[in-house]
Amino acid sequence: MNIPLYLLGFLSRCGPQHGYRLKRLIAEMTADAADIKLPTVYYHLDKLQLQGHVTGSKSQEGKRPERSVYSITETGRKALQDMLAEALQFDYRPKFEADAVFFFIDSISKDVLVTTLNRYRERLEAVLAQLDDDREEGAAVPDMQSREMTEVVFSHYRHHYLAEVSWLSDTIDRLVAKGSRIPS
Amino acid sequence: MNIPLYLLGFLSRCGPQHGYRLKRLIAEMTADAADIKLPTVYYHLDKLQLQGHVTGSKSQEGKRPERSVYSITETGRKALQDMLAEALQFDYRPKFEADAVFFFIDSISKDVLVTTLNRYRERLEAVLAQLDDDREEGAAVPDMQSREMTEVVFSHYRHHYLAEVSWLSDTIDRLVAKGSRIPS
DNA sequence: TCCAATATAGTCAGTACTGATTAATCAGCA
DNA sequence: TGCTGATTAATCAGTACTGACTATATTGGA
Known part of the structure; x- marks a missing residue:
């Protein structure tokens, strides 16, 4: 950090x-x-x-x-x-802790996985809402300079949470599609 | 991890x-x-x-x-x-190491910042290209199960790199717009 | 056949981080 | 005024991680 x-x-x-x-x-x-x-x-x-x-x-x-x-x-x-x-070198190298699950889903039923992912999506949407609330609050930061830059940082989080939701949707679709082709 | x-x-x-x-x-x-x-x-x-x-x-x-x-x-x-x-709890909490810069840009010229961010965008686009290459390569992973799940993980990275580029564009626009309103 | 480079297998000492705890002060209120 | 819980200020002991290093085995080429 x-x-x-x-x-x-x-x-x-x-x-x-x-x-x-x-x-x-x-x-x-x-x-x-x-x-x-x-x-x-x-x-x-x-x-x-x-x-x-x-x-x-x-x-x-x-x-x-x-x-x-x-x-x-x-x-x-x-x-x-x-x-x-x-x-200023700006080096972005994300780590997705939970992705480990995907390498071992063979020991998890697809239904459970899809249900879990849907719940995860709901939680993410709650976080996004919370984030917007916090942004309002951040508007109270004293000096102008800091406030503007806080906006930039908030926007950063916002973009990535949206990306997470979007990836999730894709993934759920993918799993469901596969499930319908090969019904267990 | x-x-x-x-x-x-x-x-x-x-x-x-x-x-x-x-x-x-x-x-x-x-x-x-x-x-x-x-x-x-x-x-x-x-x-x-x-x-x-x-x-x-x-x-x-x-x-x-x-x-x-x-x-x-x-x-x-x-x-x-x-x-x-x-x-399966899936908890996403990103940390953007480089965001610290934004809290201290008052000691950096806006031109330098915008130039730097543009260079960063270029690098990100290179990483995205590399990522797609690696995906092809990942297609060589032995078993079917693993391969599909590797796709899911690749897609995860892809979404977030795209989000990073998109945030960058917004931020650059924002900085440039502000610069044109108050030319230094 | 000998050697250099690379692959295999692992250790050690040091860095970065943090949960749990300590200790004094202060604000509210019965 | 005496007690309670929150606030201020900091430390300690332990966990997680990793760069740099050691040591043998294998292999491809001159």
Whole structure:
């Protein structure tokens, strides 16, 4: 997910942050397109610190355990530019986890498969509806720039969910057609 | 990628195998849809052995280092059925690694972005062409059952690559339209 | 027949990631 | 005011994965 890019990017845009706040910032600003787990955030902040791309200033307040505010450094800004250039390579390599099933359907009845796929299609259509709701909500993202780009990202998901539905329809048709030719 | 499902599935279908052979079997039979790395294969075979789903019989031939032939056990076949049922849940959650760029384009000129996206589209179209070639090749997969299902999987990739191209076109149009309204 | 290249079979050490847990603070309300 | 549940902030121990490496066997050609 190119996590360091998100971390440096938002540290640069929003100024010094605690790891925890940074994680939430990213989730909010990207409308959850990037939901990075908290331990993962700290893992990468540590690495970035070793590389000198961020500095963490520890500070003790009262009896609280130590906590750090992370800031991007000058070399961090350089690294950010490099990462952006790298990300511009745009390499799409999807993995369809569930496709394994198709290699072993001989142990599944065709009826069950078709029924399951139909249910899957219903769920996908629900996700699409949800996605449109979230888009409306994403319209609440503060700055203009981010909002427009959030639209681009939403559209990205939308296209692929539609593709999934379309493939599903084809596949169901194919299975049903085959079933009618060779009725079991 | 549900690797244990592939391992048990092909051990079941093709009989006892060395880890190495199993890996290649899977690559061939799935026309590379599942390219599992060799150390990953052994990692999961070890786990499956601990769980009792496969047995590995060590055998020394000549001066060769020890090597194991793995077989699926009865509990392994049970586990395989469970995994198939689980995989039938069909959960599609795409992650678009490169989308991070869109949240930081303010530091990139629009011209560069549009040029880059156009180049990306060209590359995608090449991949689509390659995909069709591979499909032809996949037609050489031995048994009928596998071949048909390989078609389904190819069609899956095809739909999503087409979606990617279609999203790209929309996005480029959007960027260009915006650029013409507010010429920099 | 000897050698280089390739195929076969596997290990190891390190990277990336995350579920579960800890620990203090704060807001609401009985 | 004292208790409860949510929020803020972070760590730890474990899982999953893989690049780089080791070692033998086989094969095609000079």
